[in-house]
Amino acid sequence: MERDIKLPGKCPVCGSKLVRDPEEVALRCGNVTCPAQTKEAVLHFASRKAMDIDGMGDAIVNQLVDKALIKDYGDIYTLKTEDIMKLDRMAQKSASNLIEAIDRSRSNDLNRLIYGLGIRHVGERAAWVLAEVFGSIEKLKKTTTNELTKIRDIGPVAAGSVIDFFANKENISVVTKLEAAGLKMTPPRKEAFAKLAGKTVVITGTLKSMSRQEAEDLVRRLGGNASSSVTNKTDILVAGEESGSKLEKARALGVRVVTEDEFKKITG
Numbered sequence: 001m002e003r004d005i006k007l008p009g010k011c012p013v014c015g016s017k018l019v020r021d022p023e024e025v026a027l028r029c030g031n032v033t034c035p036a037q038t039k040e041a042v043l044h045f046a047s048r049k050a051m052d053i054d055g056m057g058d059a060i061v062n063q064l065v066d067k068a069l070i071k072d073y074g075d076i077y078t079l080k081t082e083d084i085m086k087l088d089r090m091a092q093k094s095a096s097n098l099i100e101a102i103d104r105s106r107s108n109d110l111n112r113l114i115y116g117l118g119i120r121h122v123g124e125r126a127a128w129v130l131a132e133v134f135g136s137i138e139k140l141k142k143t144t145t146n147e148l149t150k151i152r153d154i155g156p157v158a159a160g161s162v163i164d165f166f167a168n169k170e171n172i173s174v175v176t177k178l179e180a181a182g183l184k185m186t187p188p189r190k191e192a193f194a195k196l197a198g199k200t201v202v203i204t205g206t207l208k209s210m211s212r213q214e215a216e217d218l219v220r221r222l223g224g225n226a227s228s229s230v231t232n233k234t235d236i237l238v239a240g241e242e243s244g245s246k247l248e249k250a251r252a253l254g255v256r257v258v259t260e261d262e263f264k265k266i267t268g
Contacts (some may be wrong), residue, residue: 001132008025008027011031011034011036013029013034013036014031014033014034014035014036014170015030015033016026016029016034016168016170017168019164025117026136028120029104031168031170031171033071033072033122033170033171033173033174035065035235037062037129038065038070038071038072039062040188041072041073041118042064042065042073042076042082043056043057043058043061043071044060044116045076045116045118046061046072046073046116048213049112049115049124049213050112050113050115050116050131051108051112052105052106052108052112052213053076053101053102053105054097054098054101055094055098056076056098056101056102057098057223060086060087060098063087063088064087067087069085069086070111071084071176072177073174074173074174074176074177074178074181075177076102077102077177077178077181077182077183078123078177078181079097079102079138080097080099081095081096082095082197084098084099085178086240089254095241100124105148105183106181106182106183106184107184108184109131109133109184109186109187110135110136110137110173110184111124111127111128111130111131111132111145111182111220111256112127113129113178113184113185114130114131114137114140115117115127116226117165117171117175119162119165120161121157121161122161122162122164123221124157124216124226125153125226126153126154127151128220129152129154130151130154130162133151134181135186136181136185136186137175137178137185137245138185140162141166141167141175143161143162143163143171143212145159145160145163147231148162148163156159162247185211195222195223195266195267195268196219196222196223196236196266196267197222197223197224198223198224199219199223199224199225199236200224200225200227200233200235200236201219201224201225201226201227201234201235201236201237201238202226202227202228202229202234202236202237202238202246202250203215203216203219203226203238203239203240204237204238204239204240204244204247205241205242205243205244205247206240206242206245206247207238207240207241207260208240208241208260209260212240214215215221215238215263217251219267219268222267226238230246230250230253230255231251232251232253234253234259235254235255235256236253236255236256236257236263236266237255237256237258238258238259238260238263239257239258239260240260
């Protein structure tokens with residue numbers, strides 16, 4: 001026999017309002033401080049494509065949360081060496097290295113920070129666009145749906161997610177912690193001459209002189225679009241060591257293929 005089921009309105013763990021993506025069935029908690037989500041949120045924030053905090057992996061994050069040393073990713077910047085040394089199998093040298101990695105992340109560009117916040121439907125490209133358009137977290141906080149949907153690469157779903165994120169007081173509290181911790185809240189630096197303006201560039205294989213993330217950031221600073229997939233709209237494929245299927249596909253599509261050294265000459 002069929003019967004109606006009343007959907008819950010609040011998260012059973014933290015009590016925050018549950019939200020549902022129009023394209024999905026699942027209800028989700030939008031509060032980044034929710035204990036049920038904290039570990040994954042911190043891992044995302046510390047990940048290579050976000051704030052790139054080397055050494056902050058699953059084992060460390062699990063202990064930090066379980067031992068109540070952090071309640072959200074805003075607390076990362078209050079940690080001290082002696083706090084890290086309370087974790088299992090953590091010597092002073094390892095603890096000091098992690099603190100140094102945390103301190104280095106304070107100077108990351110705004111796009112990395114926006115991506116690290118974990119706003120649903122806001123990926124690397126959207127985070128970069130939002131950083132360029134608004135130039136600060138403060139302005140992004142105050143934006144409207146109408147303003148967001150006028151921006152190229154920001155659709156109505158992503159716009160709604162941004163609005164919902166900053167409408168949550170718990171999320172605002174975490175962002176305030178990050179501001180107080182002295183994180184760099186300026187937009188990504190643009191080069192004077194946009195050498196890759198309008199170009200779609202894919203990086204594949206291993207580069208010797210820089211990480212793939214650094215290469216993609218360079219592409220974006222030079223006005224290009226750093227993509228992860230090769231299509232007939234790809235302008236340049238940078239082939240590092242051990243390039244695989246992307247290189248083969250680029251050649252089949254007639255995409256311009258360059259070596260790492262050639263890429264460095266192009267970008268100056």
